[in-house]
Amino acid sequence: MSYQAPVRDQMFILRDVLHLDSYANLPGFADASLDLVEAVLTEGAKFCEEVLAPINHAGDQEGCVWSPDNTVRTPKGFKEAYAAMVEAGWPALGAEPEFGGQGLPRVLSLAYSEMSSSANMAFSMYPGLTHGAYSAILEAGTPEQKTLYLPKLATGQWGGTMNLTEPHCGTDLGLLRTKAVPQADGTYRISGQKIWISGGEHDMAENIVHLVLARIEGAPAGTRGISLFIVPKFLPTADGGVGDRNTGVACTGIEEKMGIHGNATCVMAYDEAKGWLIGEANAGLRVMFVMMNEARLGVGLQGLSQGEAAYQAAVAFAKDRLQGRSLSGPKNPEGPADPIIVHPDVRRMLMDSKAVLEGGRAFLLWTGLHGDLMHASPDAATRERSSDYMGLMTPVLKAFFTDKGFKICSDAMQVHGGSGFTEHFPASQYLRDVRITLIYEGTNGIQALDLVGRKLAANGGRAVMSFFAEIDAYVAEHEDDKTLAPFIAGLTSAKAQLQEATLWLMQNGLQNPENAGAASTDYLHLFGLTGLAYMWALIAEASAKRIAAGDTDPYYANKLATGRYFLERLLPDTGAHLAKLKTGAAATMALPAEAF
């Protein structure tokens, strides 16, 4: 069975868990009635299932091909699918109406992006990064830059890229060397080498708009001397058309890599390429972080999306493959054996996955809704809280869901047995594709450091305190609800452990930052599990309401059962994370480097 987009689950979350219709008074939301949202997602599902998913495997097998004339050929079918995507308007869902977008809430774009990424992650990275470029220009561009670039980026007619990494500098951007020389006409000449540029060159869009970090001649060393430039592959004409080739930009090769073969990972050579400063000089990192934060949320989504696709493949295999008999008596007595889904250890892997995927989908959309509210809410306190949450949750979602997504893809391969290791089945591609999500847009270790070193401390810990207060209020409101009792107990326990860990970090991380560094990944996972515990309480509450109202669809009882599994089988990890992180940095840092 091929990929089936989880529209029903998304609609359940948007309607019953997040109460999307209660925001109808906000800008953008008025047009997003539940009926419209369902219609859009249903149509999007069709596109993802019928156009994007069928070219995913061949895209992996064929890969992108670079030619010595510095062009890149995408796999068979990608070009046609890209054109169909632009035609259908999928990239423009959440873009501003003034720039040709449909102005729908971001949470809806996220739901679509999940499906698109599940169906074909390598393909979906092209519009994904384009949207990042759109957001950066929207945030910091001049009115002229906006008029020139945004409409083309909104639709995907032009592609967009982020150019940060150089061979000697990835995480540590202060080391970057690409230089920008001001010209008399106000433009710059950009020179340097960038690597690992996703979608840096391809044959699907009319133009590619590179956003490039570089150092203006004479700028301070380190991160305070970095500026951001727009460097288009073709220079736009005044009316927004495609003009001359920007001859100083070239893709000089693509990487051979473990996965996402359908996405061109380019080496970009800039040799006096023409560029335009975007935002203020030496303040490029701030603008780049607009893209980066959006990209990080998108990468968390990719982790889940590959997990979902792999999980679906594993379920189909487990229902189909006949091997052994159920421990509780034959379930397929007429057949030579039972389907392997009867075996508890196969169930364990599927349930582990299902519990993370369904809770994670809610967590992602919950966060995405805050991404809307931080702009759209008329209430300043709500905007502040939502903005705090976005900052706080971005590293959590990025790292937690990519780690979990990788685990889910690996378990999906495991369910397949030997078949999973062959390239005849999709498990290998999902596992190979998802693996990059733990690395790019800041490794998961960097996310953990961002969380403990920056996001927790910001504004005196306001964001995490808000989150704790929200959970406390929720618990207080529901502590007498018998149906929810195990969910409230699990959430209370997880939150208490997260609070204890947070206190430990405050007391021990400031005095010795290596304590914070050594604790960071366990802290992030403890945070992710607590967030999931909250989501499962919300899901259980919504499901119980449906059941109480007489809805007999087993979907709701199954949600409660899956939530119970989460509490019993996944949440106990919080204790181990807490115990580990509280041991501090001493053992972690005990050995001299030469002892390794």
Place this chain on the structure above:
Amino acid sequence: MSYQAPVRDQMFILRDVLHLDSYANLPGFADASLDLVEAVLTEGAKFCEEVLAPINHAGDQEGCVWSPDNTVRTPKGFKEAYAAMVEAGWPALGAEPEFGGQGLPRVLSLAYSEMSSSANMAFSMYPGLTHGAYSAILEAGTPEQKTLYLPKLATGQWGGTMNLTEPHCGTDLGLLRTKAVPQADGTYRISGQKIWISGGEHDMAENIVHLVLARIEGAPAGTRGISLFIVPKFLPTADGGVGDRNTGVACTGIEEKMGIHGNATCVMAYDEAKGWLIGEANAGLRVMFVMMNEARLGVGLQGLSQGEAAYQAAVAFAKDRLQGRSLSGPKNPEGPADPIIVHPDVRRMLMDSKAVLEGGRAFLLWTGLHGDLMHASPDAATRERSSDYMGLMTPVLKAFFTDKGFKICSDAMQVHGGSGFTEHFPASQYLRDVRITLIYEGTNGIQALDLVGRKLAANGGRAVMSFFAEIDAYVAEHEDDKTLAPFIAGLTSAKAQLQEATLWLMQNGLQNPENAGAASTDYLHLFGLTGLAYMWALIAEASAKRIAAGDTDPYYANKLATGRYFLERLLPDTGAHLAKLKTGAAATMALPAEAF
């Protein structure tokens, strides 16, 4: 830096932890003085580092190539390396002197195998499976079969394979269909299709000896009607030479797979191929399990071996890559940045790996030593206990060390950042290669079932009771030792939890086997961690002795520090495993299959 065989660590374990010299009175051990062992391992290390490791990456890139004439070409350099291996006598280390082997203890072969598999897993599978065929014929062959096949298999002049899987049957061998028709001359004609046959065809050995499971015409259905046959590619001449081609055996294709590209995974077609029964009719599974158990231990070793190679690559990268500054002040003030090994979260990954690898190496060699003692000890009680341990530990080592090996390989990629995802660095190959170890020779889920369903229960639980008694005695002996105090405390706690889990299984697994199935993987990991806790206590004891004796080599203090890290950062997972498994099967099995 390329792979460096851990001879020093192996010698420390053999000498100081396992006291190999105390067994000098046993057959085979007399020749294995510590000096000889060190000389053999040093020479083996040279072969692995200089011959096998250099062709590993190219073997992955080039892979095996099947031709329509049913031949398989191994990657460049494999043929020459194979010939050099046979010439040097590496496969024959542990084989019986009467069949051309060197008769050295198995524990020494295991140490060599670790190096060989780290250097080139795909290559080392060829002699690995050959040794399995050797063992099966040694166990169950007629004197003529032994004389004809064993000398050639011992040296590796002839290769060997295991043929179990058919398209519709892997784990569930009762379903197998390959048939054997008795001939007037006492031979059989074997017909059927076998898949996933590692080394089923290649160009490195003079002959390939297939051990094939098949059903003699008229045999009972299910597993009680399966027999094992020797089906050589070339029929041996009476004097042990290579005779006519056994025309009914052909490799009709090889799998395209995620990793181990240098090892041919063959589809084998048997069409009235000539074969000889080995062992008794309808008792083939018992003999096959001789191979299988040996192979399972070997697969656990592969998990660790890939972890070790990947860890070494990660260490080299972490010392070399300059990015960011240490949180406790610059460590490379003259350079543009510090090496990333200064960062606590990078350390966390390296320490996690180091603690598992060093403890795991001890666990593997400890088990291997019992594999020798079960045959070589003059004491019946020792032989029984060692045999019990081999049965008990085989599924633990197979599943625990392949799960951990995969984690280590993934962490090694993570340490590499974006470089790790490209095929220019070795991390991708290690991760892709190691992934099969969680699957083949019985998936890790099957190992867990074997442990809880068979190995625990055998002889009234004698094996696990022996293990608990051994730990109790060790704890009692060392409970006043201050240096060892944390190790004794950690071991005591882990063992108590494992005992509690064992009791829970006895009380709940019999009444409802699905409780045992649902608990099995967590139980196995709890077992593995407890085993490591025991090993780290032994290692700490040996290291402390060296230090007390005035040895100032930091190697020993580093062992104590790594052991402390294990206790603080890895052992806390025992609590989560116990909590999860004690929830039983209810939540795991709650959903109907159609809810997935």
